[in-house]
Amino acid sequence: GESVGLHLPTLSVQEGDNSIINCAYSNSASDYFIWYKQESGKGPQFIIDIRSNMDKRQGQRVTVLLNKTVKHLSLQIAATQPGDSAVYFCAETPGTYKYIFGTGTRLKVLA
Amino acid sequence: NAGVTQTPKFRILKIGQSMTLQCTQDMNHNYMYWYRQDPGMGLKLIYYSVGAGITDKGEVPNGYNVSRSTTEDFPLRLELAAPSQTSVYFCASSDRQGGKLFFGSGTQLSVL
Numbered sequence: 572g573e574s575v576g577l578h579l580p581t582l583s584v585q586e587g588d589n590s591i592i593n594c595a596y597s598n599s600a601s602d603y604f605i606w607y608k609q610e611s612g613k614g615p616q617f618i619i620d621i622r623s624n625m626d627k628r629q630g631q632r633v634t635v636l637l638n639k640t641v642k643h644l645s646l647q648i649a650a651t652q653p654g655d656s657a658v659y660f661c662a663e664t665p666g667t668y669k670y671i672f673g674t675g676t677r678l679k680v681l682a
Numbered sequence: 683n684a685g686v687t688q689t690p691k692f693r694i695l696k697i698g699q700s701m702t703l704q705c706t707q708d709m710n711h712n713y714m715y716w717y718r719q720d721p722g723m724g725l726k727l728i729y730y731s732v733g734a735g736i737t738d739k740g741e742v743p744n745g746y747n748v749s750r751s752t753t754e755d756f757p758l759r760l761e762l763a764a765p766s767q768t769s770v771y772f773c774a775s776s777d778r779q780g781g782k783l784f785f786g787s788g789t790q791l792s793v794l
Binding site for chain 1: 686688713715722723724725727730732738772779780781782783784785786787788
């Protein structure tokens with residue numbers, strides 16, 4: 572599960588570098604995956620999503636990769652900026668009301 | 683569009699008090715959800731609704747109640763607040779089951 576918690580794994584990257592955030596999902600039946608960004612004191616903000624019939628999807632500066640064989644999801648952020656500093660977490664759903672949320676990774680962008 | 687709007691943003695309750703967390707969305711979404719977010723834990727589903735007049739329990743419904751009289755509004759009621767209910771609460775909506783979730787900005791609740 573994900574949370575804006577005190578002891579989240581942290582990824583520190585230099586401004587301008589690329590960031591890769593990983594997520595292991597749990598349900599083989601999940602067919603829809605979402606990445607969220609959560610800044611301190613705010614609600615989760617949608618970044619990008621992907622369906623299980625795809626391996627890769629690109630947005631503006633972000634790419635999501637899905638590896639169903641090992642149940643792994645990754646979020647790549649190109650040219651990381653200070654405004655990208657936040658907690659990032661993944662969500663999965665088998666297409667029902669039930670969503671499973673990752674525990675989250677804190678991204679710190681170093682100037 | 684405002685999206686999903688939650689009020690209040692912060693609240694402190696004494697043990698045994700009651701309150702209602704408000705949630706409204708202007709996207710005409712049928713599906714609405716209440717989650718709580720605790721440190722070190724993932725978002726946990728409290729209650730959800732698939733449309734006006736229809737609600738159902740999620741993973742952690744004890745101590746909470748909901749109603750859904752309109753498509754727009756999905757309030758969450760705490761009847762007898764307990765310290766275990768100290769958390770950040772998020773309301774979310776989606777246009778279909780298993781679709782993209784849109785979240786509100788959250789309510790930080792402390793029960794002392």
